[in-house]
Amino acid sequence: MKWYASKISSLLSSTNVPVILKLPILFLSIGVIGVCISATVILSLISIYIPNHATGGTCPISFSLMLSQSVGRGPTAILAAHLDNDSFLDIVVANYDEGSAIVLFGLGNGSFSRQITILNQTNAGTNGIAIGLINNDTYMDIVLANRNASKVLIYYGDGYGGFSIPKTIATGTNSNPVEVALNDINNDTYTDIVVVAHVLAEIQILLQNADGSFQNAIVLPTGNESGPYFLSIHDFNRDQHADIAVGKGEDNTLSIFFGNGTGHFSNSANYNMEPGSYALTVNYFNRDDILDIVTGNYDDGSTTILFGNSDGTFTKQKRFSTGVGSLPYAIDSNDFNKDHAQDVIVANSGTNNIGIMLGNGNGNFLMQKTFSTGANSEPKDVISGDFNGDNRIDFISANYGQNSIGIFLSTCNHKLVE
Known part of the structure; x- marks a missing residue:
């Protein structure tokens, strides 16, 4: 439910205890669907790594729950950006159960004061959030996916915390848009919108025109009943064109669609994943400066890393448990x-906690350290950033079961590593 830029990491070492499992080599052959060319991907799952450390790096992670703040019924998505005329991070929260979205403005100390409601539509099923520069000004805009209403809403910001009446784009009857992302898909300098239509099992590309209007959707089928959910947009094959990765938790695959720079996508690759591979994050997790992908596997209770190759393919799959x-x-x-190595943070909705797996820079992660979000909190999203200006990375959870967000401030002694 998030759209993030990539963050660069470098290598530090770690020790892991491998548990060897007899797992089959998986074959997946994809037929021609829409604009997608047939591809065959072979993945060999060799071992599961169970780390033997609970802490690592030179700054052991620790967090203090600053406060739990009510936000509305059923928060499922949260995203941070600078939305008013100060230097403090603000957040947008989508409340699925009541069909609302709110903006909370940061004070720079980890707390949020002024709050505005930009959407309040019963049964809209507000689900996905994207933030970026859509029109020709320098102010951040907000895009929401209304799952039950099958619409995408665009709110143009004024730079001071105010937003326009929304511009509405229909995504099709019963399309159930669950996620949105922003990028210049066709290299014309205008920001385009990418939508995941969950029930229709397709990705919709909405190209923006020079006048701010949007063209009819270019459709990328993801496979019958595939259950596409989260996506991320990057140049995976280094051809200067935007590509799309999407997690499909109902057919348990990860799909990569390769863009040609015109708004169309010429071929795709699919990778067999663990059950419920809806969520994903893209980053540099080993020393090769090539993008990798980590998926969150809802039904399997795990995360999986796929190491990127320079041609946009992925290999060396490893699985890390997030708990039964x-x-x-x-x-x-x-x-x-x-420690200059990227770590992974997971919203564990079944065990009511946030788990952090410290990375060592070579693609391995230490056993997750968990932070409770409270009984029956059922966290559905988590974001990270420096919310109190102390040069430490904090996180905020969207607690679906408690109708709240939990603000966790880092107490890591960062002076040890500077």
């Missing part, structure tokens, strides 16, 4: 312990 019954719903990455 954890139901990891959302995933993000950041450098929490300031």
Whole structure:
């Protein structure tokens, strides 16, 4: 439910204990669907790595729950950006159960004061959020996916915390848009919108025209009943064109659609994943400066890393447990312990906690350290950033079961690693 830029990491070492499992080599052959060319991908799952450390790096991670703040019924998505005329991070929260979205403005100390409601539509099923520059000004705009209403809403910002009446784009009857992302898909300098239509099992590309209007959707089928959900847009094959990665939790695959720079996508690749591979985060997790992908596997209680190759393919798949019954719903990455290696943070909706797996820079992760979000909180999303200006990475959870957000401030002694 998030749209993030990539963050660069470098290598530090770690020790892991491998548990060897007899797993088959998986073959997946994709037929021609729409604009997608047939591809065959072979993945060999060799071993599961169970780390033997609970801490690592030079700055052991620790967090203090600053406060739990009510936001509305059923928060399922949260995203941070600078939305008013100050230097403090603000957040947008989508409340699925009541069909609302709110903006909370940061004070720079980890708390949020002024709050405005930009959407309040019963049964809209507000689900996905994207933030970026859509029109020709320098002010951040907000895009929402209304799942039950089958619409995408665009709110143009004024730079001071105000937003326009929304511009509405229909995504098709019963399309159930669950996620949105922003990027210049066709290299014309205008920001385009990418929508995941969950029930229709397709990706919709909405190209923006020079006058701010949007063209009819270019459709990328993801496969019958594939259950596409989260997506991320990057140049995976280094051809200067935007590509799309999407997690499909109902057919348990990850799909990569390769763009040709015109708004169309010429071929795709699919990778067999663990059950419920809806969520994903893209980052540099090993030393090769090539983008990698980590998925959150909801039904399997795990995360999986796929190491990127320079041609946009992925290999060397590893699985890391998030705990029995954890139901990891959302995933993000950041450098929490300031060792210049990217870590993974997971919203474990089944065990009511946030798990952080410290990375060592070579694609391995330490056993997750968990932080409770409270009984029956069922966190559905998590974001990270420096919310109190102390040069430490904090996180905020969207607690669906408690109708709240939990603000966790880092107490890591960052001076040890500077």
